Amino acid sequence: MSRRPTAPRRPAAIALGGLAVAALLLTGGPAGAAPADPAPPAPMNRAFAQAAEEFQVPRDLLVAVGYGETHLDGHDGKPSHANGYGVMHLVDNPDHRTLERAAELTGEPEADLRRDTAANILGGAAVLRAYADASGLDAAERRDVDAWYPVVARYSGADDARTARLYADTVYDFLADGFSALTPSGERVTVKPRDVDPELGRYAKVRSLDDPAEAAASSEAGTLSTDYPPALWVPAYSGNYTVGRSSAITHVVVHVTQGSYAGSISWFQNPDSNVSAHYVIRSSDGQVTQTVRDRDTAWHAKSGNPYSIGIEHEGYVDNPSWFTDAMYRSSAALTRHLCDRYGIPKDRTHIVGHVEVPGNDHTDPGPNWNWTYYMQLVRGGDATPPVQLNFTSYDTLRSGSTGAQVKAAQHLLNQHGFNAGTVDGVFGAGTESAVKAFQANRGLTADGVVGARTWTALLSAGTKPVLKQGSSGADVERLQRALTAALGRTVGIDGLFGTNTDTAVRDYQRTRGLTVDGIVGSGTWGALQAGR
Ligand SMILES: [Zn+2]
Numbered sequence: 001m002s003r004r005p006t007a008p009r010r011p012a013a014i015a016l017g018g019l020a021v022a023a024l025l026l027t028g029g030p031a032g033a034a035p036a037d038p039a040p041p042a043p044m045n046r047a048f049a050q051a052a053e054e055f056q057v058p059r060d061l062l063v064a065v066g067y068g069e070t071h072l073d074g075h076d077g078k079p080s081h082a083n084g085y086g087v088m089h090l091v092d093n094p095d096h097r098t099l100e101r102a103a104e105l106t107g108e109p110e111a112d113l114r115r116d117t118a119a120n121i122l123g124g125a126a127v128l129r130a131y132a133d134a135s136g137l138d139a140a141e142r143r144d145v146d147a148w149y150p151v152v153a154r155y156s157g158a159d160d161a162r163t164a165r166l167y168a169d170t171v172y173d174f175l176a177d178g179f180s181a182l183t184p185s186g187e188r189v190t191v192k193p194r195d196v197d198p199e200l201g202r203y204a205k206v207r208s209l210d211d212p213a214e215a216a217a218s219s220e221a222g223t224l225s226t227d228y229p230p231a232l233w234v235p236a237y238s239g240n241y242t243v244g245r246s247s248a249i250t251h252v253v254v255h256v257t258q259g260s261y262a263g264s265i266s267w268f269q270n271p272d273s274n275v276s277a278h279y280v281i282r283s284s285d286g287q288v289t290q291t292v293r294d295r296d297t298a299w300h301a302k303s304g305n306p307y308s309i310g311i312e313h314e315g316y317v318d319n320p321s322w323f324t325d326a327m328y329r330s331s332a333a334l335t336r337h338l339c340d341r342y343g344i345p346k347d348r349t350h351i352v353g354h355v356e357v358p359g360n361d362h363t364d365p366g367p368n369w370n371w372t373y374y375m376q377l378v379r380g381g382d383a384t385p386p387v388q389l390n391f392t393s394y395d396t397l398r399s400g401s402t403g404a405q406v407k408a409a410q411h412l413l414n415q416h417g418f419n420a421g422t423v424d425g426v427f428g429a430g431t432e433s434a435v436k437a438f439q440a441n442r443g444l445t446a447d448g449v450v451g452a453r454t455w456t457a458l459l460s461a462g463t464k465p466v467l468k469q470g471s472s473g474a475d476v477e478r479l480q481r482a483l484t485a486a487l488g489r490t491v492g493i494d495g496l497f498g499t500n501t502d503t504a505v506r507d508y509q510r511t512r513g514l515t516v517d518g519i520v521g522s523g524t525w526g527a528l529q530a531g532r
Pocket of ligand 1: 140254300364
């Protein structure tokens with residue numbers, strides 16, 4: 001996809017990130033998978049390394065900015081709410097034109113900056129470097145991640161310094177904690193934890209919204225919400241909502257931002273956006289910021305505005321990595337509070353998605369939002385965190401493996417009657433014997449290793465409803481997961497059987513010697529469930 005020439009050497013990130021290499025090497029399954037690729041492609045790691053070198057931006061900082069913006073998902077060139085594009089969220093709106101700036105600095109056409117991930121990352125690096133030059137960073141300072149804080153804050157595009165700090169603080173939290181992101185094409189990009197001590201520059205005088213203790217201790221009025229005490233208070237632009245209400249509050253509307261947390265708060269402060277919501281919730285830790293008072297009418301759901309409270313959740317509808325347990329719990333606590341305060345029934349008639357409000361054309365919160373879990377939390381009952389089953393690729397798992405994919409395997413084994421014990425994400429002896437029992441049951445080599453074939457069988461297990469283009473729902477998601485494992489490539493998991501799924505089904509049928517008709521009946525299900 002990348003038009004950019006590829007560097008002959010390995011990027012620094014791969015050299016020091018043994019984890020990244022291991023993750024890539026482990027993706028090849030046993031029999032049935034594509035032949036082992038001696039040099040696994042790592043286009044995004046390469047793009048970050050090249051852009052970092054070309055514009056002398058610290059690689060980890062560049063990745064952390066991209067991760068904060070998009071979780072490294074370029075969304076095929078589709079814009080965010082604020083009209084930002086690509087992994088680096090290059091923006092083209094009346095107030096901020098980093099896309100145009102990036103085009104000037106790199107000579108890349110805007111169309112390429114929007115769609116081509118390598119060009120987009122280069123463009124983001126160019127803008128960061130231009131801001132670094134403008135703030136007077138010299139060559140030595142450019143090598144120091146801590147010196148870039150004011151540059152990162154400016155990259156937020158926020159006119160309000162507190163919001164800019166919120167953005168930069170989040171990036172430096174990512175740098176401190178480290179992270180490992182899986183891109184939509186199944187590539188892993190890792191940033192190792194590091195000690196950070198950012199030089200705040202002019203932002204030292206701006207109170208941190210990100211530190212509740214500092215915010216609470218501030219002598220400035222209005223740092224915290226008066227409607228909902230756990231929330232921060234960053235008011236939207238007064239022209240982006242209506243003072244007062246024409247109707248009683250009877251509903252809560254659940255949204256997904258299609259943009260970052262700080263970016264959304266900033267967008268509501270922007271006089272050109274003409275949108276707002278009452279609350280915004282951060283994906284990583286569930287932090288809540290209120291931007292419009294409950295008693296005022298935020299502009300988030302057209303006909304639904306007068307009678308509802310709008311809650312925005314940081315993320316993108318098509319990428320499940322944003323929907324964290326912390327965000328669900330925090331949002332449910334807020335909704336529970338709102339229901340109690342305004343006498344709103346805790347049911348799905350009154351707590352609705354944006355997509356369900358009449359006269360709206362948005363699809364949020366989308367198929368990755370777990371309503372069952374959310375409503376359990378809202379009602380305050382016992383709720384078990386959802387096990388994430390949707391991944392852009394399925395790694396080979398074996399004794400000693402840990403993490404979210406191990407949890408997924410354990411959950412599926414238990415679900416299909418093979419006792420893997422507690423779903424704890426640790427592949428121990430109990431999990432291994434459950435895998436072997438499952439493999440033997442399905443006629444697979446009982447080696448206790450979950451490779452492509454075992455994943456395919458595990459993910460597809462269950463009923464065999466006939467599915468074809470136009471089908472939708474949980475069974476389509478199950479099919480999409482199984483095809484992702486079987487084909488060893490990302491098949492978008494959205495529960496909608498469209499042309500991409502049709503192509504994947506036909507590819508599967510062709511390579512497995514089945515009738516190639518794009519219809520998933522008992523033959524195709526049978527092959528998937530046998531791990532073919
Ligand atoms: Zn919405």
